[in-house]
Amino acid sequence: MVLPSGAGVGPWSGRIDAGEQVLLLGPSGCGKSTLLRALAGAIPSHQRGRVTGTVRLAGEDGPIDPVADGVLAAAPVLGHLGQDPVSGVCLPRIADDVALPLESACTPPERIGARVHASLEAMEVGGLAHRDPSTLSGGQLQRAALAAATAAGPRLLLLDEPTAMLDADGVAAVRSAVESAVARTGCAVLLVEHRLDEWAGERGLAGLPQRTIALDRSGRVLADGPTGEVLAAHGAALRDQGSWLPREIEERLDGARRTPSAGAASTESVSMAPAPSRRAPQELLRLREATLGPAGRDVLTGADLTVRAGHLLAVVGRNGAGKSTLLGALSRLDPVRVGRLDGAGAGLVLQRPEAQFVADTVAGELAASGAAQTAQDEMLARLDLADFAAQSPYRLSGGQQRRLSLGAMLLADRPVLLADEPGYGLDRAAQGAVLALLREAAEEGRGVVMTTHDLRSIECADEVVVIADGRLHGPVAPGELLADGQLLHRAGLRARDEPHTARPVPMAPEGLTALDPPPRPRAPLARRDPSVLLGLLTALSIVCIALTDPGPLLGLYLLLAGGTMLGLRIGPFALARAQAPFVLFAVGVFMVNVLSRPGHEPWPELPVRVTCEGIVLGTALALRALVIGLGALTVVRATDPGRTMTSLRTHARLPARISLALLAGQRLLEDLPRRWETITRAHRLRRPSSADGTPAPLGPRAMLRCAFALLVDAIRSSARIAFALESRGLGAGERTQWRTAALTRADGALVLGVVLTVAAVLVLSW
Amino acid sequence: MTASRPAPASDTDTAPAPDTAAPRRTPLTLRELVLVVVLGVVFGFLYWVFVQAWNALAIVMGPAGDISQHLVFGSWLLVAPIALAILRRPGVGVLAEMLAATIEVLFLGSPVGPLLLLSAALQGIGSELPFALTRYRRYGWGVFAASGALGASLVFAWTAYRMGWYGQDLLALRLGIQVLSGIVLGGLLAKVIVRALERTGVLSDFAIGAASAGAIPERRAR
Numbered sequence: 001m002v003l004p005s006g007a008g009v010g011p012w013s014g015r016i017d018a019g020e021q022v023l024l025l026g027p028s029g030c031g032k033s034t035l036l037r038a039l040a041g042a043i044p045s046h047q048r049g050r051v052t053g054t055v056r057l058a059g060e061d062g063p064i065d066p067v068a069d070g071v072l073a074a075a076p077v078l079g080h081l082g083q084d085p086v087s088g089v090c091l092p093r094i095a096d097d098v099a100l101p102l103e104s105a106c107t108p109p110e111r112i113g114a115r116v117h118a119s120l121e122a123m124e125v126g127g128l129a130h131r132d133p134s135t136l137s138g139g140q141l142q143r144a145a146l147a148a149a150t151a152a153g154p155r156l157l158l159l160d161e162p163t164a165m166l167d168a169d170g171v172a173a174v175r176s177a178v179e180s181a182v183a184r185t186g187c188a189v190l191l192v193e194h195r196l197d198e199w200a201g202e203r204g205l206a207g208l209p210q211r212t213i214a215l216d217r218s219g220r221v222l223a224d225g226p227t228g229e230v231l232a233a234h235g236a237a238l239r240d241q242g243s244w245l246p247r248e249i250e251e252r253l254d255g256a257r258r259t260p261s262a263g264a265a266s267t268e269s270v271s272m273a274p275a276p277s278r279r280a281p282q283e284l285l286r287l288r289e290a291t292l293g294p295a296g297r298d299v300l301t302g303a304d305l306t307v308r309a310g311h312l313l314a315v316v317g318r319n320g321a322g323k324s325t326l327l328g329a330l331s332r333l334d335p336v337r338v339g340r341l342d343g344a345g346a347g348l349v350l351q352r353p354e355a356q357f358v359a360d361t362v363a364g365e366l367a368a369s370g371a372a373q374t375a376q377d378e379m380l381a382r383l384d385l386a387d388f389a390a391q392s393p394y395r396l397s398g399g400q401q402r403r404l405s406l407g408a409m410l411l412a413d414r415p416v417l418l419a420d421e422p423g424y425g426l427d428r429a430a431q432g433a434v435l436a437l438l439r440e441a442a443e444e445g446r447g448v449v450m451t452t453h454d455l456r457s458i459e460c461a462d463e464v465v466v467i468a469d470g471r472l473h474g475p476v477a478p479g480e481l482l483a484d485g486q487l488l489h490r491a492g493l494r495a496r497d498e499p500h501t502a503r504p505v506p507m508a509p510e511g512l513t514a515l516d517p518p519p520r521p522r523a524p525l526a527r528r529d530p531s532v533l534l535g536l537l538t539a540l541s542i543v544c545i546a547l548t549d550p551g552p553l554l555g556l557y558l559l560l561a562g563g564t565m566l567g568l569r570i571g572p573f574a575l576a577r578a579q580a581p582f583v584l585f586a587v588g589v590f591m592v593n594v595l596s597r598p599g600h601e602p603w604p605e606l607p608v609r610v611t612c613e614g615i616v617l618g619t620a621l622a623l624r625a626l627v628i629g630l631g632a633l634t635v636v637r638a639t640d641p642g643r644t645m646t647s648l649r650t651h652a653r654l655p656a657r658i659s660l661a662l663l664a665g666q667r668l669l670e671d672l673p674r675r676w677e678t679i680t681r682a683h684r685l686r687r688p689s690s691a692d693g694t695p696a697p698l699g700p701r702a703m704l705r706c707a708f709a710l711l712v713d714a715i716r717s718s719a720r721i722a723f724a725l726e727s728r729g730l731g732a733g734e735r736t737q738w739r740t741a742a743l744t745r746a747d748g749a750l751v752l753g754v755v756l757t758v759a760a761v762l763v764l765s766w
Numbered sequence: 767m768t769a770s771r772p773a774p775a776s777d778t779d780t781a782p783a784p785d786t787a788a789p790r791r792t793p794l795t796l797r798e799l800v801l802v803v804v805l806g807v808v809f810g811f812l813y814w815v816f817v818q819a820w821n822a823l824a825i826v827m828g829p830a831g832d833i834s835q836h837l838v839f840g841s842w843l844l845v846a847p848i849a850l851a852i853l854r855r856p857g858v859g860v861l862a863e864m865l866a867a868t869i870e871v872l873f874l875g876s877p878v879g880p881l882l883l884l885s886a887a888l889q890g891i892g893s894e895l896p897f898a899l900t901r902y903r904r905y906g907w908g909v910f911a912a913s914g915a916l917g918a919s920l921v922f923a924w925t926a927y928r929m930g931w932y933g934q935d936l937l938a939l940r941l942g943i944q945v946l947s948g949i950v951l952g953g954l955l956a957k958v959i960v961r962a963l964e965r966t967g968v969l970s971d972f973a974i975g976a977a978s979a980g981a982i983p984e985r986r987a988r
Contacts, residue, residue: 004970008985046797047971050982360965394966538880545881545928589929592833596934621930628881657796665803665869672811707812708962715968718804722797730796 001031001038002050009034009219011053016156018058020188023208023227026215027242028427029397032192034219036158039190041066041074046723058155075729076105079149079157079187083164083425085138086671087720088145090664090728092642094120094136095129095514097144097728099738100660101152104729112738116514119151120144122184123177129514134670138319139170143177148728150181157181159191163199164425167319167453167492171198194427196246197455201495204248205231217241242429281308284415284447285330285346290339292322292329299325303339303472305465307346307416307447312438313475314458315451317467318492323451326467327418330449332694333681344447345693346416347409348685351424353401354394354713356408356682358705362396363389365404368686369411376411383407384433394712399430406437408686417441419450423457435460455482455493466491518739523638525567530635530644531651532747536754537631543758544624550616552765553623559757560627564634578637582629586622593618641666647741656737660730664721668714675713679706794861798853801972806866809845833936836943840951843917846893847956850913851905852963854973856898860890881928885921892920893952907957914953918944 002008009031016022024032034043039057043049044067056063057077066074082088091097098116107115120126123143133141142162150157159178163171182189191209193199200207205228212230214222222237223230231238235249245253285307293299299322307313307330317323328334329341331348350356359365362385366376380386383403388396393404402422409417419438423431435457442448442462450457458464459482463475468490474481481487488494512519521527540556547553565575599613645659683706684695698706729735794802845866846859867886896912897905922941926932931940960974969975 002982002985004979004982006983006985045795048976048979048982360962392965392967394968534880541881548930592936593930593934596936598933598935617930632880657799661796661799661803662865662868664800665807665865668804669807669811669869672808676811708959710812711808711959712963712966712968714804714808715801715963718801719797719971721804722800725800726796732793 001034001043001052003034004048007031007034007219009215010221012213012221012224013053014213014224016188016190018155018188019182019186020211021182021209022188022190023212024190024192024215025212025230025238025243026219026222027217027238028399028430030215030217030241031219032215033160036080036160036190036192039066039074039156040078040080040158040723040727041069041071042723043067045070046719046726071723071726072729072731072733075101075727076152077155078727079146079154080724080727081142081146081149081157081159081162082720082724083161084720085141085145085165086133087717087724089133089141089148090667090721090724091660092132092640092663092667092670093129093518094125094131094133094144096642096739097133098129098148098151098514100725100728100730101148103656103735103738104731104733105152106734106736107152109736109738109740112736113514115151116147116738119147120514122150122180123147124173126513130512130516130518133667137170138166139173142166142170142174146174146177146181150185150187152729153185154187156188156190159189159193161192161194161425163193163195165319168198168489168495169492170319171195172201172495175199175201194244194425195454196244198495200246205246208246214238214243239428242427242432244428281310283307283343284309285341285343287330287336287341288339290329290336290341292325292334292336295337298337299470300467300472301338301470305330305472307343307449309415309445309447310442311462312442312448312450312460314461314464314478315449315467316453316458316464316481316491316493317451319453321467321492322470323467324420326472327420327449327451328681330416330418331685332689332692333684344415345689346418347412347414348418349405349409349420349422350678350682350685351421352678353398353405355679355709356405356686357393357709358683358686358702360392361390362393362404365393365408366411369408369413370688371411371413379407379411383437399426399433402426402430402434403437406434410437410441412686412688414446414689416447416449419448421452422450423452423454431457453492458482458493518643523567523569525564525634525638527746528638528750529651529741529743529747530639530647531741532743532751533635533638534644534648536751537635540631540754540758541628543762544627547624548617548620549765550619550623552761553620553627555761555765556758557623557627557630559761560630560634564630568634568637570637578633579626579630582626582633585629586625589625590618590622593621643741646737646739649737650741651743655732656735657730657732660725664725668717668721672710672714676706676710679709679713683709794853794855794858798855798858798972801853802849802858802862803865803869805845805849806862806869810866810869813841833940833943836940837947838951839918839944840914840947840949840953840955843889843893843914843948843952844956844959846890846917847897847910847913847953848960850894850897850902851910851956851960852969852972852974854902854977856902857894859894859897860887863887863890863893885924885928888921888924889917893917905957905960907954910953910957911949912953914948914950914956915945916948917952918948
């Protein structure tokens with residue numbers, strides 16, 4: 001398989017038998033994901049590339065050719081789970097996402113509920129069936145995505161770094177979910193994973209898949225055989241090329257060659273011991289007795305932290321413990337609510353480098369820091385990016401992007417450097433390079449703070465602070481932390497001792513499972529069919545467009561307002577507040593008509609021309625905007641996107657492809673404010689900070705840059721969403737529909753009532 | 767299972783959406799559909815963000831605030847030429863506009879209601895027409911400018927009726943500002959954005975990427 005960049009993977013000849021467990025191992029960029037995507041049918045149907053040779057998957061009705069026939073053809077026999085929990089689940093409700101592959105397999109609708117439930121239960125997330133994915137943790141999301149990937153009983157499960165973003169308990173939960181999925185469906189597994197120790201848990205090598213395919217840096221197969229043998233024979237070569245290995249193998253390799261090879265500094269720096277410089281380091285930044293977190297929710301209390309020059313400080317803690325909150329405060333993006341922060345300004349490098357890019361080229365990215373040209377050139381060489389200077393930073397690999405964002409922040413020359421998960425998702429060599437950069441920054445006299453959930457990066461820090469239960473613990477020396485099992489667990493670095501009993505999942509507020517029908521809304525109007533409501537709104541809009549007389553429009557407006565308050569059970573003040581933007585719009589329409597329409601002038605002495613015709617028509621047009629706006633508001637409040645699409649699929653025969661693509665779009669829309677905030681915060685950090693060290697606000701140009709970054713991010717998401725939907729079998733072919741919408745007598749009564757009322761208003765005002 | 771669906775690429779050496787010279791007469795793939803939806807969503811969201819900033823200005827302008835809507839009107843048109851330039855398929859421009867409007871009506875609520883779909887269709891048709899006239903082969907500055915101008919003017923007749931602008935003194939002024947805004951914000955800006963996106967490489971797996979890229983090279987040894 002060859003990609004347009006000229007990078008390729010293979011040739012690989014071999015077979016994966018039913019129920020076989022295989023680990024795919026190799027350094028970043030060697031084509032592990034490409035191989036998985038080719039098996040899933042994404043090359044060339046989703047991604048440009050050339051596949052030579054043949055790939056065949058054993059389907060029910062004979063062999064499937066994923067290369068020629070694409071993702072949809074491979075979907076019935078494949079399940080796929082990627083590394084980003086957010087893009088693993090595509091629809092706004094977990095149960096619907098899991099039902100998708102079952103609908104694609106034409107499962108009879110009455111049996112879908114039970115199978116969705118069984119699938120979610122097997123992943124121990126049965127109580128989350130009716131939850132919105134945005135309210136779930138990463139570990140829960142990955143398990144829900146796994147439930148969807150295995151619901152229709154695939155023969156082969158492709159796992160592409162499924163734990164990259166999780167803490168130790170999350171890894172254990174996903175791991176046990178994969179085991180139960182394998183036990184349930186008997187599927188084969190092809191696993192790509194950097195975090196081998198966490199995946200294997202207490203069992204060491206025996207906890208890994210029994211077979212390993214090892215790839216070298218250029219994507220050629222080094223070996224394919226039993227895991228123990230492959231690692232023993234090729235461990236050294238794999239490690240030299242930058243691949244992660246299980247700790248057991250690494251220790252064996254270290255034991256084999258006792259002579260420390262100082263030459264390969266960049267790849268060896270992971271285990272490089274910190275250079276202890278214990279000459280009373282200068283205090284750069286000090287946080288005292290601080291309470292941090294958004295207003296009304298204390299994430300951290302009583303936080304004390306000192307950042308010293310020349311020190312590399314690691315911050316560890318579970319997902320959601322408050323690591324990013326702490327960095328937000330240290331960088332002065334977020335205010336310290338109680339307590340105080342004194343000292344120098346800090347630069348923060350975020351987890352996703354793409355959120356922080358401000359220029360068109362790699363060289364421009366460094367120039368944006370405002371450093372001298374020679375310093376820029378020096379940095380470019382030091383980052384090993386000189387060959388890419390004129391390229392767009394978005395085209396770099398993950399490791400290169402991370403180096404670039406660190407380099408740009410180093411050039412900005414702030415005394416303190418903060419890095420959020422700098423090693424995440426990188427292979428051994430790339431992580432080594434990033435940690436070496438941080439180490440060098442500390443040695444140059446900066447104070448460096450990094451968050452991490454990786455045991456090995458802790459080893460190169462001077463001190464470690466643990467965040468647990470809303471407080472900071474430590475700092476302690478890395479060795480001390482690594483020896484303390486209890487503390488390691490609280491830091492989310494080690495799963496609890498019994499890894500197979502995953503954390504009990506908090507049930508949904510109602511404790512509803514996929515076997516229960518969705519909760520019925522309380523308000524009477526919200527129980528009506530969304531298609532009916534949309535139809536009524538359209539009809540009402542057409543009637544309003546035809547009216548130019550204020551009388552009947554006023555009548556309609558008052559009746560509609562009354563109906564909305566009764567039907568949605570909301571008070572007059574809440575209704576008025578919700579209408580505020582429409583009122584503003586209506587006032588504008590009224591004013592412009594009053595002032596700009598020729599006709600009879602009742603008050604000629606006024607300095608501006610005001611006409612009777614203008615007042616009458618302006619009132620009518622303003623009322624028209626109010627009626628239609630109120631109608632739209634009512635329909636939006638009375639429906640939710642999921643029910644609307646179910647109803648439109650049932651009654652209006654809207655194709656599943658379109659309705660589900662729209663729903664996926666809606667889910668993205670709900671996520672956009674969060675992404676926008678991440679990007680704007682990241683960009684503020686790239687600007688010169690103001691006098692007191694707080695990051696400066698963004699001007700219009702910078703806002704446009706942020707908008708562009710959001711667009712790039714969304715287009716990348718669209719590729720992932722399309723792949724996820726299609727790998728769940730969503731196509732133009734035949735499918736069943738689990739949830740349907742039935743029209744009731746009450747819907748009929750509503751239509752009749754509205755028609756009669758509107759007719760009465762029109763007749764009375766004639 | 768695969769019989770009802772056109773094979774996306776029978777020749778394994780081609781791009782996902784091959785042969786941009788002659789648009790295919792097949793339905794959009796899910797990938798293309800999702801991209802169109804996502805573009806609609808993002809531009810809907812960005813529009814909302816920038817309108818927050820704009821509102822302050824509109825209030826300061828008082829009655830002229832109503833006129834100011836024409837000044838930013840062009841940005842409504844952005845999504846159609848961008849979708850067309852990326853996917854190079856007939857109908858994509860109209861679809862993108864209509865999906866953006868759907869998102870707005872169904873999920874955000876709009877003072878115009880479902881009739882926004884009609885406006886969106888007219889805007890989409892206007893924006894797409896110049897591209898259709900080149901048979902979806904040319905994507906130069908001129909075509910983009912024409913797209914913006916036509917997108918802005920075609921819908922004007924309908925909006926003017928709906929909003930009762932006929933008979934106001936400002937009709938010609940409104941039309942002039944709107945068309946100018948269409949050309950700049952709805953046409954030329956779209957081209958700028960497409961070019962910038964192309965540079966980042968995120969479009970390389972769509973038709974626009976296949977059009978500018980050569981054949982897949984021989985494998986590079988490392």
